[in-house]
Amino acid sequence: MEFLSRAILSRSESTQILCEMSQIDESTLDIQQTEDGVLGRLFVFSSTSPQTAISIRKYEDVTVGRGNTNTYQLIQSTASYRHFRVYSVLVDDDMDPLVYCEDLSSNGTFLNHCLIGKGNVVLLSDGDILDVRHCASFLYQQKNITDDDYHHEYDGDEFSITHRLLGTGGFSRIYMAIENKTGRQYACKIIDKKKVSSTRFYDDHEVSILKKLNHPNIVHVAMDYNSENQFFIFEELVTGGDLFSYLTKMGTVPEVTCLFIMYQMLQALGYLHSQNIAHRDLKLENILIVSSNDSVFRIILTDFGVARCMEKGKRMSTFVGTLEYTAPEIRDLKGRSRRCKEMNMGYGKEVDIWSLGIIMYLLLSGNSPTFSSDGTIVFEDEVWKTISRQAKDLISSFLQKLPIQRPTVQEAEEHPWFFRHKSRLEKLYKTRILKQYPL
Numbered sequence: 001m002e003f004l005s006r007a008i009l010s011r012s013e014s015t016q017i018l019c020e021m022s023q024i025d026e027s028t029l030d031i032q033q034t035e036d037g038v039l040g041r042l043f044v045f046s047s048t049s050p051q052t053a054i055s056i057r058k059y060e061d062v063t064v065g066r067g068n069t070n071t072y073q074l075i076q077s078t079a080s081y082r083h084f085r086v087y088s089v090l091v092d093d094d095m096d097p098l099v100y101c102e103d104l105s106s107n108g109t110f111l112n113h114c115l116i117g118k119g120n121v122v123l124l125s126d127g128d129i130l131d132v133r134h135c136a137s138f139l140y141q142q143k144n145i146t147d148d149d150y151h152h153e154y155d156g157d158e159f160s161i162t163h164r165l166l167g168t169g170g171f172s173r174i175y176m177a178i179e180n181k182t183g184r185q186y187a188c189k190i191i192d193k194k195k196v197s198s199t200r201f202y203d204d205h206e207v208s209i210l211k212k213l214n215h216p217n218i219v220h221v222a223m224d225y226n227s228e229n230q231f232f233i234f235e236e237l238v239t240g241g242d243l244f245s246y247l248t249k250m251g252t253v254p255e256v257t258c259l260f261i262m263y264q265m266l267q268a269l270g271y272l273h274s275q276n277i278a279h280r281d282l283k284l285e286n287i288l289i290v291s292s293n294d295s296v297f298r299i300i301l302t303d304f305g306v307a308r309c310m311e312k313g314k315r316m317s318t319f320v321g322t323l324e325y326t327a328p329e330i331r332d333l334k335g336r337s338r339r340c341k342e343m344n345m346g347y348g349k350e351v352d353i354w355s356l357g358i359i360m361y362l363l364l365s366g367n368s369p370t371f372s373s374d375g376t377i378v379f380e381d382e383v384w385k386t387i388s389r390q391a392k393d394l395i396s397s398f399l400q401k402l403p404i405q406r407p408t409v410q411e412a413e414e415h416p417w418f419f420r421h422k423s424r425l426e427k428l429y430k431t432r433i434l435k436q437y438p439l
């Protein structure tokens, strides 16, 4: 309770005192008592209504505002019709749910006294306080799983790395970090040097590639830091989870949503390939969503851990990637890379196009693709009956066994599935992506 009293006292400095310590019913504050499926709770303190708690559940948005369709209605005229939205992203069962708050109001929602700002999103942690000034305050409570693997060697001044785990990968763990000067939230990828090969790490590491890039669909790096056993990448916090979690929640993705996701993927890949960079590990987990409030959202490509700047005229010959998404020419290399190098065989950027085909198939059907004995892709499942012929045709062209037969990014953009919506897609991209995140 000590924290709560401190929080309420300090809140009263910036807003009106909305409740007295004696008014709080302490029994309601025990998160252990919540029912199943409740990820966290918002305790509401308002001078106009009794103390109450709002439960935050998996896949259910909580909205607060003046309108009577909100989960919690504010009666004061200074509140916006929809003032803020709280939503959750579930990454893994053994990870804490990620509960975010999106500020929807020009009047502003405050997190621990700092303005979030209309359109911005913050990750909520246990004990955080959201304020709608002159209306109500909300204490966020969440039961946290202890993260036994949390330890780091960062001792710089710019950031504080928190315990909030955002995701894990084969080589790294990603935590939420706070920029000390601004209070802004970032993602901090902590790479365990022992887990990555020295070639990947020193010669061609992802940060050296990422620093060269500036694109609204590619993750932005703010800073990197090197310690004896770890390497740190501080990057923009992407607040809608990854496409894997999104697909798990949705089952399948509507074709129109998939169209805009794939269009953005082509923008990112076109940019990379034009600079002779191959990503080499495109998969649902490496495509992050900025916020999926509606069917049109920005996606961000991340994890450049095995990305490679190709030398002109030279092919690649390392066995990398994630098996399910790996092009046949990479799989064929297993155990043969040296010979291929000598013969100047290997593979090129077309491997990314293959992975794009797998991603598109997964998004539209919720399943991994199956191939017939002659290598053609099978669209047998019921779900494909409702998918356009053009979409299936594009997937088939992406998943051509021979790399040379796959379209380039530019050719894919001219495919009828995109081309018949060309002007709408361009307009949407301009207004929803470029305007907000200019190059």
Ligand SMILES: Nc1ncnc2c1ncn2[C@@H]1O[C@H](COP(=O)(O)OP(=O)(O)OP(=O)(O)O)[C@@H](O)[C@H]1O
Pocket: 091, 166, 167, 168, 169, 170, 171, 172, 173, 174, 187, 189, 219, 235, 236, 237, 238, 239, 241, 242, 285, 286, 288, 302, 303, 304, 305
């Ligand atoms: N900038 C970010 N903002 C929010 N979440 C992130 C961010 N970067 C990564 N994550 C989360 O962490 C997960 C793992 O990140 P990432 O793929 O970069 O790690 P990795 O160790 O390189 O993984 P891999 O084993 O695939 O190489 C992602 O799937 C995503 O859920």
